[in-house]
Amino acid sequence: MSTWELETEIGSYYERGGERERLTRNARGRLEFARMQDLLRRVLPGEGLEVLDVGGATGIHAKWLAEDGHRVHLVDPVASQVEVAAALPGVTAVVGDARELPHPDASFDAVLLMGPLYHLTDRAHRVRAIAEARRCARPGGLVAAVTINRSAGWNDWLLFQANGIDRGISAEDSLRILREGDLRHFEQDMFTTAYLAHPGEVAAEFADAGLGGASQYAVQGFPGYIPELERLIDDEEAREHLMAGLRVIEAEPSLLGASNHLLTVAEVPA
């Protein structure tokens, strides 16, 4: 049993099912999902792997990873989500926290942190979660983490403004979030408490957890913010073009922060 507690607000947001359809509901979610599949399929170190999906929620990624032939083990602090994930074929799921994983050392080929880092608002806790992922991955294995980029909250705020939608966040608050990255006391159902990071901060946290030299990839890139994304993604030819272009710019350092999400990947040293 983990001694670490999830902030109440975060737990209740996920208990309410806040994210159940996030990756299928609209063009943004569908682009994120397609890009995460594309990136992970390219960076995972082989086939038929033992994969630990930390913060895997109801198993949105665990499902296709298992269908791809990996043996997927999911851990998440929200029991109602774990229950859903545990029913997926080829997936085992347990309740637990990224800061104290209930798994032995070096027991996975890849450990994925696609959620916990942005919900850990204390830097020391993020470094601890990355170090735990490193501990559970075998030497030569992979640790991959998703973070939300610093400007993502402000970008959403601008989009809402442009569409005349009031989400109850003042202009001043949106600038504070942009400056400090701290999405605390966020009362909306849109999202919950999170830390929005610059790419360099994430790389430094990886290094502090013993994973220097990480590679970073923009997940959706700036095209993910295009208001007409729906039309692009529903057209097969346009979607293919978008996916091809994103592969071209995904690792360009000057563009890493201009994306809703960022993927940071490191090989575990021998």
Ligand SMILES: C[S@@+](CC[C@H](N)C(=O)[O-])C[C@H]1O[C@@H](n2cnc3c(N)ncnc32)[C@H](O)[C@@H]1O
């Ligand atoms: C936005 S969801 C992401 C779900 C899925 N991994 C994805 O990429 O779509 C964030 C997930 O992180 C989980 N989470 C939050 N804090 C965590 C922690 N300290 N340890 C492990 N998981 C955590 C939440 O319960 C939630 O399921």
